[in-house]
Amino acid sequence: MSKVFSKLEDIDRRYYYWAIFLILAVPFIKPLGMPISIKQSTRDLYKGVDQVEPGEVVLIDWHMSVSTWPECLDGLVAELKVLTSHDVKIVITSISVDCEMSWNKVNQLVPALRDKYEYGKDIVFLGYYAGGEPTNQQMAIDVWSVFPTDHFKTPIAELPLMAEARTANDYAIVLTTGENEIVWVNQWWTPYGVPVGVMGIAMKGSALQPYYNSGDIFGLAVGVRGGAEFELLIGEPAGAVTRMDSISLSHLSVVILIIIANTGVLYNKLTGGKK
Amino acid sequence: MAFIKTKGFLAVPLIIAVVMFADYFIAVKEVASLAGILRTWALVISSMALGLGVVNLVRVHGKNIYVRKPGMWIFSTVTLFTFTVVFLAGVLAKQSDLWNWPFQHVYTTLQQTMYAATGFYIVSSAYRAFRARNVDATLLLISGCVVALRNAPIGEAIWGGFSVLGDWFMDVGQLPGYRVFAMVTGFGIIAYSLRVILGSERGFYGGRRE
Amino acid sequence: MIREGRVFALLLFILAYCLIYVYVRMAKGGKVIKARALPPLMAIPEAVGRCAEMGRPLVYTVGIGGTISSGSGPDILAGITILGYTAREAAKRGVPLKFFTTTIDAAPLIEETLKSAYLAEGKSEEYKEDTIELIANQSSLVSRYLGWIQREMPASACMIGYLAYESVVLSEGGNTIGAMQISGTTNQYQTPFLVASTDYTFIMEELWAASAEISGDLYSVGALAGEDVLKFFILAIMGIGLLLGLFGASGFLINLLRL
């Protein structure tokens, strides 16, 4: 018996890699369509986004570089669909150098941004900013001092929307996508009471739970799972939902491997076999 | 002049930090506007400092090419050639395909592909590295597997308990740990800030701590 | 005068600075302050001994990042301080040491640390020039580190510094060759993988405590003691508040904290 476990251990790691590649591919070809339950923290995020009144302004901050699209893009698109259906005004900033790609992508995936929204009046893409938390603090006091122009080099004074979205108090909520939440809790929620909602990467699900539990973050959806739940809440299952089946099989495989490996170790310990 | 070269800069963090502290705790107009100016300066400096990595890249790969480092200089040429073409396209012809095409098809693909490679290693480590070698690791692996099966719809289909247990871990079980991590990080930054202000922390100047 | 909702924060901030400053002065005045027993630190001599017994080298890395960034800087400096301690143990036992990292801006500091460790043990001539291997980026670090350990089969491996996702790959490589592994970083996202796949792990601030213990830097040691008193103060509030909360009577304490 212990030969089986050590055999599995000596398998060339590339077999594992080919196996996970195929396990991830199969559900795209033959979807399983597993039901997905929805967490309360995702419902709270949806409620907070859905409650924004037409004409109010929302700030969306991307720490979502191109590499985290598979995790956060679908959730962001779902959020934008809700906001655009309520005619909410949107200002977008980012701390990723490749944010221009994300801007082009959301314009492809959310038709209302192209057809219904007028750039400069309903939506403004301010683009990249450096400097970290001091810059977020400065934006709360005067967005114009951080962004003399938008991403397309248009002077900020020439954008009508920015006249009514200059300080933290002019914004209804802040939505962050990716990782950059704590600075908004520190610099916009704690001092000015502007609620912060997070469509984050899955790894942040732990570090942010204390802030959601203490009410410093009004809603929290993490990873592709959070995106899928949000898509279901708005009744438009899309990218995230289709990917959940391959998440299912891959997770099951990892858990089974961990259980087999540790059973092997336990078996070897009990029978005094090879370490 | 020697003082300016070796000691003068140590006073700068102290002065700026005190202004920022004052602006946080007391509402005085002059302090607030001074803090605002300093923040805007920091924004400009950090925007410009973003390019330090670029200079470092050009130096490292430039040297490889210059000394014809075996097995490396050809690849360094590829890196510098790609860098030059895309940089010039970005500065001179931002709206053209010469910028959009490499950005959309080459960069997006490679950025996602490189970042996603860790998915492979999770699988091989699942069998060959993640061991219940002590009580700590056992608790970690049990809660980790339950949360993994809670995140996967198939987990809930296998046994409803995974989503109940998984939710408990996520909503309650992990709270003490991450709450203390948040606090301890806070205490650590406070202690680190005092060392920076008093000039005893010099690591970030590239020198050895005093 | 003081902004609303920040009175208690100001008191806590002043208390923290006073406590740390007092303990730093006491440390400078000769008071001996020691960090508690840290299993990963106590395991370093054992790891070096294992290399000596098996006649194999020890490999060490401080991960990625740069000293200039306030995010990775403190961890890398702590990793380099612990490297000095490990190098002395290795020099004492004649164990060859190999060092990998991408933190190019710390190269002078690393070389100085290693040379002074071998000098302190009177074995400057045993320090080999190719001990340090500086690598351009994270993915090259992974391929060069894995290639080296599969060839040289080190008996022990230390990954202490600012670690990112490469730590999953490096620790799996170490497990495959049966090396004893010690790891440490304050990067919360990697700590779970390090606990699950290495033998000893510094968790969060334990890394800085170990570095303070080795370097004997009075500010760091004093800060540890000062922070502990601050933690006891917070613990007292939480202890009392917890009991009151059970009976729904923690309201006035919460209002006090919200001042």
Added chain:
Amino acid sequence: MPYPTDLLGLLGIWTGFFLTIAIYSYQLYKENVLYRLAEHIYVGIAFAIVAVTTWETTQKTAVVPLLNGEYIYLIPLALGVMMYTIFTSKIRWMSRYSVAVLVGTSIGVRTVSLIVPSIISQVISTISAPKNTALDIFNYLFIGVGTVCALLYFILTHEHKGVLKGTAQFGRYVMMIGLGTMFGNTILMRMAMLSGRVEYLLQVLKIIPM
């Protein structure tokens, strides 16, 4: 998104396809020339984007206000240029003033801004009275006692003896549940990213719709 029909679009997705295969040839096969070529193209183009962003952000934040007559911006611009003296040994001291401004601002803002959300509001939510269902009271006690014990674990200058031994050990176990939950969530992240790449390859091969 529709499958591209124009030449540039087709060329783009197939370039992306082969670059993805080249990168994963390292894991699925072994290190090879194609992998190193793709890796070095990635480094080149990634730094080109950083360089273009540096160029544009510096213009946006400093040059535009300067041209509007705000001459005070000459100071941060000068400090930004001084940052680059870090690459020379003779005048490197000038970069220390730029670093000092950045570190002073960052420490000044971060240190005080985290006290309320990361320390005080965490204490407040630990001691807020629970609702009176049995589960709520159990969770309240678990989180409260767990947070106290986990913080006791981070008492670093007192040996874990006597009362401190048992409580700190319980604190460490509670932290392991937190770390395990992070472990489970990280598997979700890594697999989501890798599935994104697999989906892309299948789409380019027209096995599934784009």
